[in-house]
Amino acid sequence: MTELHFPAPELVCPAGTPAALRSAVAAGANAVYCGLRNATNARNFPGLNFTPDELGEAVEFSHRRGVRVFLAVNTFPAAGRFDQWREAIDIAHRAGVDAVVVADIGVTDYAAETYPALRRHLSVQAGASSVEAIGYYCDAYAISRVILPRLLTTAEIGGICTAVACEVEVFVFGNIGMMAEGRCSLNSYATGTSTNMDGICSAACDVRFEQEADGTTAARVGPFLVDRLASGERAGYPTICKGSYSGAGGRTPYYAFEEPRTLNLIGLLGELIAAGARAFKIEGRQRSQAYVQEVVSAFRSVLDSVGSTDLPHPVLDHVAEAGRETHGAFGGKRWR
Amino acid sequence: MAVEPSESIALTLGPLAFNWSPTAWRDFYFRIADEAPVADVYVGEVVCSKRSIFTEKLYPPVVNRLATAGKRVIRSTLATVFLPGDRAIVAQLCSNPGELVEANDVAALFHLRGRRHHIGPFLNVYNERTLEVLVRQGADNVCLPAEIPADVIRRICTAARASGATVEVQSFGRMSLAVSGRCYHARAHGKTRDGCQFVCDREPDGLLLETRDDVPFLVVNGNQVLSFTWLNLLGAIGDLRRAGVTRLRLAPHSCDMVQVARIFRRVADEDMSGDEGIVRLRAVAPDATFANGFLAGRPGHSWVG
Numbered sequence: 001m002t003e004l005h006f007p008a009p010e011l012v013c014p015a016g017t018p019a020a021l022r023s024a025v026a027a028g029a030n031a032v033y034c035g036l037r038n039a040t041n042a043r044n045f046p047g048l049n050f051t052p053d054e055l056g057e058a059v060e061f062s063h064r065r066g067v068r069v070f071l072a073v074n075t076f077p078a079a080g081r082f083d084q085w086r087e088a089i090d091i092a093h094r095a096g097v098d099a100v101v102v103a104d105i106g107v108t109d110y111a112a113e114t115y116p117a118l119r120r121h122l123s124v125q126a127g128a129s130s131v132e133a134i135g136y137y138c139d140a141y142a143i144s145r146v147i148l149p150r151l152l153t154t155a156e157i158g159g160i161c162t163a164v165a166c167e168v169e170v171f172v173f174g175n176i177g178m179m180a181e182g183r184c185s186l187n188s189y190a191t192g193t194s195t196n197m198d199g200i201c202s203a204a205c206d207v208r209f210e211q212e213a214d215g216t217t218a219a220r221v222g223p224f225l226v227d228r229l230a231s232g233e234r235a236g237y238p239t240i241c242k243g244s245y246s247g248a249g250g251r252t253p254y255y256a257f258e259e260p261r262t263l264n265l266i267g268l269l270g271e272l273i274a275a276g277a278r279a280f281k282i283e284g285r286q287r288s289q290a291y292v293q294e295v296v297s298a299f300r301s302v303l304d305s306v307g308s309t310d311l312p313h314p315v316l317d318h319v320a321e322a323g324r325e326t327h328g329a330f331g332g333k334r335w336r
Numbered sequence: 337m338a339v340e341p342s343e344s345i346a347l348t349l350g351p352l353a354f355n356w357s358p359t360a361w362r363d364f365y366f367r368i369a370d371e372a373p374v375a376d377v378y379v380g381e382v383v384c385s386k387r388s389i390f391t392e393k394l395y396p397p398v399v400n401r402l403a404t405a406g407k408r409v410i411r412s413t414l415a416t417v418f419l420p421g422d423r424a425i426v427a428q429l430c431s432n433p434g435e436l437v438e439a440n441d442v443a444a445l446f447h448l449r450g451r452r453h454h455i456g457p458f459l460n461v462y463n464e465r466t467l468e469v470l471v472r473q474g475a476d477n478v479c480l481p482a483e484i485p486a487d488v489i490r491r492i493c494t495a496a497r498a499s500g501a502t503v504e505v506q507s508f509g510r511m512s513l514a515v516s517g518r519c520y521h522a523r524a525h526g527k528t529r530d531g532c533q534f535v536c537d538r539e540p541d542g543l544l545l546e547t548r549d550d551v552p553f554l555v556v557n558g559n560q561v562l563s564f565t566w567l568n569l570l571g572a573i574g575d576l577r578r579a580g581v582t583r584l585r586l587a588p589h590s591c592d593m594v595q596v597a598r599i600f601r602r603v604a605d606e607d608m609s610g611d612e613g614i615v616r617l618r619a620v621a622p623d624a625t626f627a628n629g630f631l632a633g634r635p636g637h638s639w640v641g
Contacts, residue, residue, distance in 0.1 A: 076462040078484070079491035106465030129418040129517070132426070132446035140449070140473070151418060151517025179561070180416055182460060184514040185483040186554075189563055189636035192629070194483055197462060218549075222635060225547040241514070245545040245553065247524055253548050256556065257520060329517060336518045336529035 009273055009280055011303060012070070012169060013296045016048045016285035021058050023293045028300030031068040033101060034058065035199075035285065039081075040088040041072040042125055043285040044199030055095045068098040073111075074123035076104045076182070076196040086110055093118055099144065102126075103182055112141040121145040121169070125182035125196075131163045138165045145169055147281060150177045150263065151329045151336075154271050161276025170272060172265040173295055173316070174283025176328045178258045179241055186240040190222035202239045228253075236260030236321035262320035263328045266299060267313075270306050272330075291319050345577055345584055345604040347597055348376040348504060350457075350479075351412040351438075352588040353383055353512070354557055355536040358390050364588070365398040369405040372597040374586070377402050380412035380429070382440055382458070384519070384558040385421040386532070410436045415458035415515045416559060417443040438479070449473045457481050457506060457585075458515065462488070464495035471499040479504040479585055482511040482567060485633035486579060493580025502582050507569035508596060508617075509587025510542065510555060510562040511627075511636060520556040529559070540590040552625075565627035565637050568617060570603050571610035572631055591621040 013029035015021035024032050035041025037049040050058060059069045071092040077085040085104070089111045092100045100118060102108045103125035111120055124147040128134045137143045145167040148157060161168045171177070179186070184201075188194040191206040202221055210218040212228070219227045219238035226243030229235050236242055242260045246253045265272065269280065280303070282295055298314035305311050317323055329335045349368060352361065368377060379398065381388045399409050413426050423443065430437055430447030439445050440456035455478040461467050467478060478501060480489060489505065496503045519529035521536040524543055536543075542555035542562055555562040566589070569576065573584070584604065586596055599616050602608035608616075614626070629638030 076460050076466075078488045079463040079495070080488065082463050082465055104460065104462065104466055105469055106463050106467075109465060109469045126442070128442055129416065130423050130441075130443045132423060132444075133417065133442035136442050136446040136449065139446075149418075149517070151416075156418070178518055179514040179516050183415075183458060185481065185511075185636065186513050186561065188483045188630070189511070189513050192633065192635040196460065196481075196483070224551065224553055225549045228548050240554075243547075245547060246550075247543065247545065254524075256524065256545050256554075257516070257518070257561075333530050334528050336522075 009278060009303065010068075011296070011299055012279050012281040014282055014285040014287065014292060015058070016043065016287070017289075018050065018054050018058060020285070020289050020292045022061070023289045024296050025062055025065055025067050027293050027296035029067055029296055031070060031098070031279070032058075032062060033070040033072055033285075035072045036088055036091065038084060038088075039075055039197065039199045040077075040085050042074050042123075042195070042199045043072075044075075045203070045286055048286060052091045052095065055091065055097070059096050063096075070099045070101050070121060071095070071097045072101040072123065073107060074101050074103040074125045075199040077107065078197045082106065089114065101147070108137070108141045108143070116142070119144045121147060123147055123182075124149055124171070124177070127180045127182045129180070131160055134160065134164045134166065145279065147171075149181055151180070153332055154268060154275055154330050157272065157277060157330075158275035167278040168276060169279035169281055170277045171263060171283055172269065172272070172280040172299065174263060175321075176258055176261065176263045176326060178328070184241070187221070190224050190240060192222075202237065207238055234322045259324065260322040261324035261326045263330075264316055264320060264325040265327060265330055266302055266316065268327065268330060269299075269302055273306060294319055345573065345582060346375040347373060347600055347604070348583050348585045349374045349378065349593070349597070350506065350509070350585045350587045351378045351380050351382045353560065353562075354540055354542065355384075355387050355390075355534065356540060357537065358394055361391055362394045362398055364593070366401055367594060369401040369407060371594045373601040374407065374597050376408045376410055376583075378410045378412045378438055380438075381425075382412050382415050382456075383515075383560045384536070385414055385419060385425050386529075387534070387536075387558075388425055408436070410438050410454055412438045412456055413440050413444040415440040415456075415512075416517060417441045418517060445473070452476055455479065457512065461492065464491060467492055467495050467501065468499050471496075471501045475501060477502045477504055477583070479506065479583075482506050483630050483636060486572075486575060486631050487633075489576070489581060490579040497580055503580060504583035504585050505569070505576060505581050506567055506587060507573075507576075507584040508600065509566055509589055511565075511567050511630075512560055512562055513554070513636075514561040516559045516561075519559045520561065521558050524556060563627065563636060564625065566621065566624040567628065568614065568626035569628055569631060570600065570613040570617060572628065573600075573604050573610065589621065591624070595620045
């Protein structure tokens with residue numbers, strides 16, 4: 001009888017900048033993901049991302065250390081702007097990246113047709129949350145991997161892993177992402193900037209903090225007040241989906257969608273490996289180099305010890321949003 | 337000099353997104369069948385598979401009444417598909433080759449690829465290539481997401497005409513802004529999705545969320561988030577027609593949808609000005625705050641006069 005064997009999972013880490021990429025590699029990343037300096041990726045923020053030259057250097061640097069590089073081209077080009085996304089795929093190919101992370105059907109089709117040998121990972125922005133949806137992308141565009149939306153329990157992820165023809169990657173740390181990714185226009189409704197088309201959600205230029213007379217701080221996205229914080233209260237970065245609102249009839253304000261807190265599945269890694277997840281993703285290309293270093297090191301140490309009796313328990317709540325953590329949907333159906 | 341005939345505009349009624357009582361649901365469609373000047377009616381639960389049990393038995397009489405009245409019926413699929421129940425419902429709906437289906441999630445495309453179908457507004461069609469790929473796979477009508485601005489709509493229409501598909505744009509009603517695996521209606525009542533007790537049946541047009549400085553902002557409908565404002569593109573019908581849009585979708589609400597359809601029909605037929613239509617629409621939906629900002633590339637909540 002053969003022993004049950006799980007392939008070593010891949011730790012996929014955020015590289016918002018070349019400096020963050022080096023930190024991630026040093027801290028034990030198996031793969032890093034990054035984006036170009038434009039709307040072709042979902043973290044299109046000023047000061048982040050890579051020029052084509054920097055991407056080439058990043059690939060060389062990483063490959064020399066046995067680390068893979070993925071390029072996120074995971075937004076949705078508006079008609080008339082498709083060339084920029086086509087060019088991003090071309091740049092990825094020229095730079096020798098190990099995979100492109102894609103979401104738009106047109107972009108995915110272009111990549112599959114033009115560079116069939118370039119691995120395609122289906123971005124969480126594609127929102128493929130069922131065996132059938134993943135099957136469609138496997139059949140039509142030969143994707144090698146799917147990154148699952150953060151709405152499934154660990155048991156449901158296990159069901160998907162056994163039924164699909166591609167690898168499965170899951171988020172294990174960072175923004176909780178409770179809305180179906182790639183299908184949210186809350187930000188464009190409030191500010192006119194589209195997460196899908198522009199790769200920006202809650203841009204700094206659309207967010208305002210105002211000191212109120214009673215000592216609280218008001219946080220706005222566009223013209224809309226999304227939260228009001230007591231003096232000294234730890235808050236996450238303001239987004240509409242993590243805002244506090246009141247129901248009609250003067251109901252006490254509450255976090256209508258989700259509290260500001262961070263997904264942390266460091267305690268579930270063993271279960272996720274057993275479920276069949278092939279890669280673990282840390283969110284946070286917009287976060288600091290120190291965040292990358294700390295979170296990647298923590299996950300590296302636990303991944304290296306999975307299965308042993310002496311599992312380390314690194315504490316990460318100080319880098320979590322508002323200092324709070326959750327298992328989100330992964331912990332069970334009660335989150336829904 | 338010959339004037340190029342502009343395509344006539346068809347009105348469609350989008351799927352009813354809210355959890356109305358089975359009787360209200362059935363009577364709504366009966367009246368639409370008998371009185372509303374709409375060509376196509378999309379019918380189906382798009383928000384939550386748990387609700388399907390209430391209306392399941394009512395489909396045959398409703399579909400029959402609509403078809404008898406000369407309306408084409410298209411079945412809309414769920415926008416989020418991940419639970420076993422979701423997957424089974426989508427598979428079942430797509431299993432009848434005689435039925436025309438609108439796909440609102442890629443799970444439906446898995447079943448529909450290779451045969452004729454429609455693409456719903458919950459699927460992302462933002463550009464020419466995506467449209468062309470989907471048309472090659474069998475789509476012949478695409479209803480665009482609400483956030484797409486007019487210049488992008490025009491380019492997509494050009495590609496659609498070249499590949500033999502039609503383009504549909506929502507023109508009335510609250511805009512869907514997000515969907516989720518989590519039920520925000522249940523959450524508002526301190527419950528979870530599994531134990532929701534169907535509290536989403538309490539507000540026929542969704543549960544209002546106001547900001548902490550009392551500005552109405554969003555509306556919750558099960559696991560869907562909608563705009564507080566109601567989309568109203570009456571004043572843009574001429575522009576949409578010139579862009580190549582041939583189908584305008586009206587999203588059902590608890591106001592008099594027959595009147596809404598009649599107003600849109602008259603404005604589309606140039607039998608009434610857009611301005612007058614807007615005044616009449618205000619009378620039909622007196623509590624609605626209208627918005628049209630997305631079309632102009634502005635924030636979706638805004639009104640561009």
